[in-house]
Amino acid sequence: xxxxxxxxxxxxxxxxxxxxxxxxxxxxxxxxxxxxxxxxxxxxxxxxxxxxxxxxxxxxxxxxxxxxxxxxxxxxxxxxxxxxxxxxxxxxxxxxxxxxxxxxxxxxxxxxxxxxxxxxxxxxxxxxxxxxxxxxxxxxxxxxxxxxxxxxxxxxxxxxxxxxxxxxxxxxxxxxxxxxxxxxxxxxxxxxxxxxxxxxxxxxxxxxxxxxxxxxxxxxxxxxxxxxxxxxxxxxxxxxxxxxxxxxxxxxxxxxxxxxxxxxxxxxxxxxxxxxxxxxxxxxxxxxxxxxxxxxxxxxxxxxxxxxxxxxxxxxxxxxxxxxxxxxxxxxxxxxxxxxxxxxxxxxxxxxxxxxxxxxxxxxxxxxxxxxxxxxxxxxxxxxxxxxxxxxxxxxxxxxxxxxxxxxxxxxxxxxxxxxxxxxxxxxxxxxxxxxxxxxxxxxxxxxxxxxxxxxxxxxxxxxxxxxxxxxxxxxxxxxxxxxxxxxxxxxxxxxxxxxxxxxxxxxxxxxxxxxxxxxxxx
Numbered sequence: 261x262x263x264x265x266x267x268x269x270x271x272x273x274x275x276x277x278x279x280x281x282x283x284x285x286x287x288x289x290x291x292x293x294x295x296x297x298x299x300x301x302x303x304x305x306x307x308x309x310x311x312x313x314x315x316x317x318x319x320x321x322x323x324x325x326x327x328x329x330x331x332x333x334x335x336x337x338x339x340x341x342x343x344x345x346x347x348x349x350x351x352x353x354x355x356x357x358x359x360x361x362x363x364x365x366x367x368x369x370x371x372x373x374x375x376x377x378x379x380x381x382x383x384x385x386x387x388x389x390x391x392x393x394x395x396x397x398x399x400x401x402x403x404x405x406x407x408x409x410x411x412x413x414x415x416x417x418x419x420x421x422x423x424x425x426x427x428x429x430x431x432x433x434x435x436x437x438x439x440x441x442x443x444x445x446x447x448x449x450x451x452x453x454x455x456x457x458x459x460x461x462x463x464x465x466x467x468x469x470x471x472x473x474x475x476x477x478x479x480x481x482x483x484x485x486x487x488x489x490x491x492x493x494x495x496x497x498x499x500x501x502x503x504x505x506x507x508x509x510x511x512x513x514x515x516x517x518x519x520x521x522x523x524x525x526x527x528x529x530x531x532x533x534x535x536x537x538x539x540x541x542x543x544x545x546x547x548x549x550x551x552x553x554x555x556x557x558x559x560x561x562x563x564x565x566x567x568x569x570x571x572x573x574x575x576x577x578x579x580x581x582x583x584x585x586x587x588x589x590x591x592x593x594x595x596x597x598x599x600x601x602x603x604x605x606x607x608x609x610x611x612x613x614x615x616x617x618x619x620x621x622x623x624x625x626x627x628x629x630x631x632x633x634x635x636x637x638x639x640x641x642x643x644x645x646x647x648x649x650x651x652x653x654x655x656x657x658x659x660x661x662x663x664x665x666x667x668x669x670x671x672x673x674x675x676x677x678x679x680x681x682x683x684x685x686x687x688x689x690x691x692x693x694x695x696x697x698x699x700x701x702x703x704x705x706x707x708x709x710x711x712x713x714x715x716x717x718x719x720x721x722x723x724x725x726x727x728x729x730x731x732x733x734x735x736x737x738x739x740x741x742x743x744x745x746x747x748x749x750x751x752x753x754x755x756x757x758x759x760x761x762x763x764x765x766x767x768x769x770x771x772x773x774x775x776x777x778x779x780x781x782x783x
Contacts, residue, residue, distance in 0.1 A: 303502055452683070522712065540563045616702050633674050
């Protein structure tokens with residue numbers, strides 16, 4: 261199967277995709293009319309509407325649990341609405357399966373990546389529609405050529421024959437984007453497409469989106485990053501608690517107004533006031549290294565301190581966190597807790613020593629998707645509630661319920677399967693899991709990835725409260741405003757080495773980026 265009429269475009273003399281003439285283009289590519297959807301114990305969508313014009317980006321905004329992902333899954337054929345209607349190019353449609361939606365011209369890039377790690381990039385992109393030779397067998401040479409042609413159009417520098425498992429999360433995200441574009445769909449849904457990619461890759465994605473708009477495609481863009489909305493969106497639709505709140509042109513809105521529409525209230529202060537850390541050093545690291553990954557990492561972490569770790573993708577930030585937690589034992593250096601050296605070679609030992617790690621990828625290394633919310637929360641503390649072979653279920657449930665209320669995890673009940681929760685509520689349940697261990701050192705790797713602005717404010721407030729109580733916090737984040745707003749000090753990494761540790765009053769975006777890219781200061 262050749263790449264035919266990709267993006268319904270022809271290349272211009274400048275190499276930019278241009279829209280081919282069409283007969284009578286409809287005013288709306290996609291219309292959602294009075295759609296309602298319920299799940300056991302919860303109304304996910306209540307009489308909502310949405311309209312997508314050709315050649316535009318519609319940003320769909322709302323807090324976690326607002327119903328955004330549910331509606332997108334209805335559009336993509338994963339769920340069917342209880343009531344209401346979908347219209348595609350003016351015609352009423354109903355999709356029983358995702359394949360039916362794809363064949364009709366709707367493709368979706370999911371927030372949680374859905375690639376096969378042991379298959380090649382090309383095999384993932386053309387899965388289920390592989391080009392065949394005369395013997396009705398997969399024509400791998402042709403498939404690799406098609407993938408290279410697709411990557412050339414999208415300016416993606418990846419080897420089609422490389423296994424997906426060898427890619428970074430950012431690389432996998434670009435494969436997902438290429439796969440969605442390869443269907444030549446009229447409507448493209450992007451659910452948090454920049455949650456795991458660098459600023460450079462975000463700029464690359466935005467250029468792809470500009471080309472898609474020029475080709476007349478309609479894009480539904482879900483994000484929690486305000487700057488992205490005002491950078492690429494033509495219109496903004498807001499959902500809250502499963503209801504449609506309104507739609508405005510992006511030019512007529514500002515950040516405060518958008519936040520107010522999303523959360524139903526004003527957020528007076530995103531980053532809370534912080535108390536000064538204490539003098540007691542809880543964690544001391546000297547010349548820590550993991551062969552071939554990072555080296556020479558040294559720092560002290562005090563009680564009540566938030567130490568931010570910044571750096572570009574591949575700088576080694578996550579590797580340091582995993583080594584501190586015993587996931588990948590260090591090949592050199594020393595870790596001391598309260599002045600005592602510890603051979604941190606096992607996560608169980610790390611937990612006993614008072615460390616907790618909220619991992620970067622909640623899907624692969626966080627949630628147990630087939631278990632309930634409570635089962636996901638309680639897994640780290642079950643032994644503490646066992647007596648003579650019996651689990652003290654009532655006490656355990658009370659603790660889980662207390663944490664659910666404290667972190668405002670939106671779920672009909674603790675028995676709800678965690679896979680049915682929004683990404684942000686899954687993240688809060690995982691944070692509850694680790695707080696139940698009462699750690700002295702809390703390591704947070706991208707703690708607000710995929711979390712809306714209202715929930716972010718709650719997480720920031722919680723971190724500040726924990727630090728005020730004396731907990732030491734290490735926070736890894738790709739969002740510089742978050743690092744600068746929450747950290748007492750910022751440790752910056754570049755290619756596996758620490759390039760500087762900045763005090764709060766000297767940490768600026770410019771200085772952090774200089775250190776993150778190993779760019780000399782300009783005086």
